[in-house]
Amino acid sequence: MKVSPEQNVEVVDIQFRPGQKIYYFDPNGLAFQTGDHVIIDTARGAEYGVCAGSNHKIAQKDVVAPLRKVLRKATAQDEKIAADNRVKEKRAYDVCLDRISAHGLDMQLVSAEVAFDGSKILFYFTADERVDFRELVKNLASVFHTRIELRQIGVRDKAKMVGGLGICGRPFCCASFLDDFQPVSIKMAKTQNLSLNPTKISGTCGRLMCCLKYEQDAYEDLIRTSPKLESFVDTPEGRGTVVELDLLRQRVKVRMEENPETVSVFPNADIAVLRNGKARKNDPPIPADLAPISGNGKRAPRPKEPEQPMMLEPIRFRYRTESVVSEEPAGQPEMRFPEETPRSNSRRRRQDGSRPERQERQRPKGAAPAEEQETGERKSRRRPNYRRRRGGRGNGQGSKETEDR
Structure with missing residues (x-):
């Protein structure tokens, strides 16, 4: 049965x-709670997993097809197999670490995973460059007598798998609740007014901290409601210039205009911005007769100016109507339009239908008529007319008239 993208699916x-x-995963008609151990069907076969949430419904478009099913809840036998695999993983990790040292490979082993059915062992490692580990795979296969896979991962994936504590004293965000890694840029650190020292804005993995990404939206909202640096503001203690912003506490530090050595701290709600940002050449002067600001950051209301009556311009008609005597029935005036001013060079027909003669321009004595002058110029600029014989291009020779010229 095909499900439309608008319908919800239980997962x-x-x-x-x-x-x-x-x-x-598809619960397959079973009810699960957070923390239940289950056996699920994956592309690699049956796997052992833990429920991170109970049954719930999501939109069909959010599901990555195909949606595989949960086979069953883990039994006591399944729990014993999973515990034995954890012991095998520790032994496989130690053996692989010794073989890496024996082959002299420049790679750092991160972890080892044993499939639930024991069909293969997967090793994760990090390396700065490409590593040729073909001999290592053969050596490990001869020791464990099963399929061996080595997979190279990045430093962020390593931090997520190993875990640890960040500079804030809390567990890594990537190992706690982040599912995917989002791109982080240095521009986010500038927006959040952080120090650009790499040691202070980088995590244990050596990359920019993940918290810079998911806190960016909150900082952008705070910036919209705060004045810019070097803004000229009015405070309950007087006017001054903003020298520092505290976005999280919604406070600003202002250097007072009367005493430049004094820097006071005010909440955003207690200031009024007179000029937002640094002054420019074309900015109008700030009025000096503003009402004093109150404790809540608002000014006294200005008196309303008396409203002036709105003057309407007289309406002018573009066309006029006249009642004229015509053959039409009486009482129906005929619409006529104002006559346009005739152009100077236009020749209107006379009442008898003939056109008036065109007036020739006066020319100096001895000068030839304009038509003759134009004809002479055209003759001088006329290009010779070269004619070709039919099929002249076939023998590669032009006409006789062309050769004579």
């Missing part, structure tokens, strides 16, 4: 490892 959230991405 359950499944997580394979702590800190890894959460996937949607």
Whole structure:
């Protein structure tokens, strides 16, 4: 049965490892709670996972097809197999670490995972450059007698898998609640008024901190409601210039105009912006007779100016109507339009239908008529008329008249 994108689908959230991405699965008619251990069907076969949420419905367009199903809740036998795989993973990690040192490979092993059915072992590692680990794979396959896979990951993925504490003292965001990594730019640090020292805005992985991305929207909203630096503002203590912003506390530091050595702190609600930003050449002067500002950041209302009556210009008619005597029935005036001023060079017909003769311009004595002058100029600029014989291009020779010329 085909489901339209507008309909909702019941899913359950499944997580394979702590800190890894959460996937949607079909509950297959079963009810699950957060923390339940389940066996699910994946592209790699049956896998062991943990429910990160109970059953809920989402839009069909948010589901990545095909939506695989949950096979069953984990039994006691499944729990024993999963525990044995954890022991195998620790031994596989130690063995792989020794083999890497023996082969002298420039790579850092991160973790090892054993499939639920024991069909393969997957090793994650990081490296600065491309590594040739073909001999290492052969050596590990001879030790574990199963399929071996080595997968290279980035430093951010390593921090997410290993976990740890950030400079804020809390667990890594990527290992706690972030599913995907979003691009982070240095412009976000500038917007949030942070120090551009790489050691202060970088995480343990060496990349820009992930919190810069999901806090960007909150900072942009705070910036819209705060004055810019070097803005000229009016405060309850007088006028001054903004020298520093505290976006999170919604406070500003103002250098007072009367005493430049004094810097006072005011809430955003207690100031009024007279000029937002640095002064420019074409900015109008700030009026000096403004009403004093009150404690809530508002001025006393100005008296309303008396309203002046609106003058309407007289309406002018473009066309006029006249009642004339015609063959039409009486009482119906005929619409006539004002006559246009005739052009100087226009020749109107006479009443008898003939056109008046065109007046020739006076020319100096001895000068030839204009037509003759134009004819002489045209003759001098006329290009010779070269004629070709039919089929003249075939033998590569022009006409005789052309050769004579």
